[in-house]
Amino acid sequence: MQAHAPRPRERLSTAARWNNFQRKYAPYIFISPFFILFLIFGLFPIVFMFYLSFQYWQPSAGLGTMEYVGLENYTDNLTDPAFWSSLKHTLSMALMSGIPQHLIAIPLAFAINTGLSRIKGPLTAVYFLPYITSVVAISVTFFTLFSWQYGAVNAALSSLHTLPLIGGLFPAEKINWLGERAFIQPAIAMVVVWRFTGWNVVLYLAGLQAIPKDLYEAAAVDGATKLRQFWHITLPLLRPTIFLAVTLTLIGNLQLFEEPFILTNGSGGPGQMGTTAVMYMLRTYQQYNEAGLAAAMAWLLFVVILVLTLINNRIFGRSGLAGRD
Structure with a gap:
């Protein structure tokens, strides 16, 4: 029996090979x-x-x-009082600036979404403006506002002190916001709150728009006030957005650098009360010329952020409040 010769393969043209190449690798x-x-x-x-x-x-x-050197950099950091002090100051400023952001942003977003819907676009743009403004410009501006002798903040407080009845609630003497241990952290926190509250308003507005309006209409028919609607409808359904916003705030606030660095001129302020973990990390690298120590510090800060994020997930995430009926 005569065997058939194999059929020769057809040679593809250059154009066909190019088309084949585009389909596979482009x-x-x-x-x-x-x-x-x-x-x-x-x-x-x-x-x-x-x-x-x-x-x-x-x-x-x-x-x-x-x-x-093995784990020596990690042990040196963990036994360094200055590292723990910077971490404590970071956590303190993170709480001071983080909690007010959301206490302001959630009701504000609810008010814009319900009562001010006609001007929602322009109003959202105004609140979002601080977030897209240069952080250097913001910090320099607040550095001037917090000036001890000529700052607008002290001028406003002095004017409020002269008011009848409520004047006693405000200080009579000027406050050295950036020069006293007790006030440097609140001053930094106020800058952070002013900068990021608008960002959280935008996040919460996006979450509110995903809530069906029928729920509010049904609640209004049943006689529920705006406050009851906010408490029993908005907050429970907004928990996934709250988890996202709080997580982003947590991660950002634990990496604070620009605001405290500019407001304290890089020195950390009185008693190093304005020194954050990232500032101390940069100082370790630049001034002390210890790159390995700074790298270990970065990973320790990452572990802290990871642990706090997992705790936040437990509170607001699927396994926490957001997952409850």
């Missing part, structure tokens, strides 16, 4: 810039920072001078 080429940039500016710094946290390295001496 999508990967188009998305490759993102992954390349992520590898260079995202993943590599994270991996290098983790590696660096186990090394003793002074950057001014060159890369070849790295020396493996």
